[in-house]
Amino acid sequence: MRKIDDKKREEIAPRIGYEWDLLNWAYRQLLPFELALSSGAEDDSIIPTTESETQHEEYGLGTGGNGWKARSALLECFLLHVRVLRDFLTKPPSRYDDDVLAVDFVGGNWSTPPVGKYLNDNKERLDKALAHLSYERIEFERNKQWLHRIVFEEISEMWGRFWSAVPDNQRFWFRIDTDDE
Numbered sequence: 184m185r186k187i188d189d190k191k192r193e194e195i196a197p198r199i200g201y202e203w204d205l206l207n208w209a210y211r212q213l214l215p216f217e218l219a220l221s222s223g224a225e226d227d228s229i230i231p232t233t234e235s236e237t238q239h240e241e242y243g244l245g246t247g248g249n250g251w252k253a254r255s256a257l258l259e260c261f262l263l264h265v266r267v268l269r270d271f272l273t274k275p276p277s278r279y280d281d282d283v284l285a286v287d288f289v290g291g292n293w294s295t296p297p298v299g300k301y302l303n304d305n306k307e308r309l310d311k312a313l314a315h316l317s318y319e320r321i322e323f324e325r326n327k328q329w330l331h332r333i334v335f336e337e338i339s340e341m342w343g344r345f346w347s348a349v350p351d352n353q354r355f356w357f358r359i360d361t362d363d364e
Contacts, residue, residue, distance in 0.1 A: 185276055187287045195283050196356035199271065203342060204359055206264035210335050212257045217332075258329060259313060265302075265338050266309050272341045273298060289348040296344040299337025301330055 272285045273295050286293045302309070312323035349357075 185278060185287075192287055193353075193356045196288070196353070197359050199283065200357035200359045202264050202267050202271070203357075206261060206268060206338065209257050209261035209264065210331065213254075213261060213331055216254055216257075258331065261331065262309060262313050262329065262334070265334055266313060268338060268342065269298065269302060269306075269309075272296060272345055285345045285348075288353065289345065289350075293345075293348055296341040299333070299340065301333045302337045305329075 271283060274282060274284055275295070276284055276286055285295075298306070307319075308323050311317050311319045346354075
């Protein structure tokens, strides 16, 4: 097990807070696209789908269609921060790895949270289609839709488990200085 000193952990913690903050910001910015669809807007990049496990109608957001650049940028921002935090929360420590991991902050109190079904089922897609220009994008682009509400629910549950394990006297480390909402 690796040991990261308090000074280094305190220095990196605001960057973790930044990831969580931007993930939440991007998610909130996506909501108007979903609302537009629910009020009858016709947009070929927002496709209603049904997710039986959630027992509610879910709207998948994707790329393309009217206003696609802003929507794509927001969706990719959201998914990028989801990917970073998913790895932070679930990646096992390695002796030679310099990745920042949840276990660095909670130590023996930490057991990796289960990854939700949707995130688990779409792990390769999230890894390959977002931040890598790979030939597999051709396959992944056959279904550009992301069930963003489910993604948000699953990553929020994982984050909540982490946050409840962070010692109270270290939580202030994760605050970021911002006056921008």
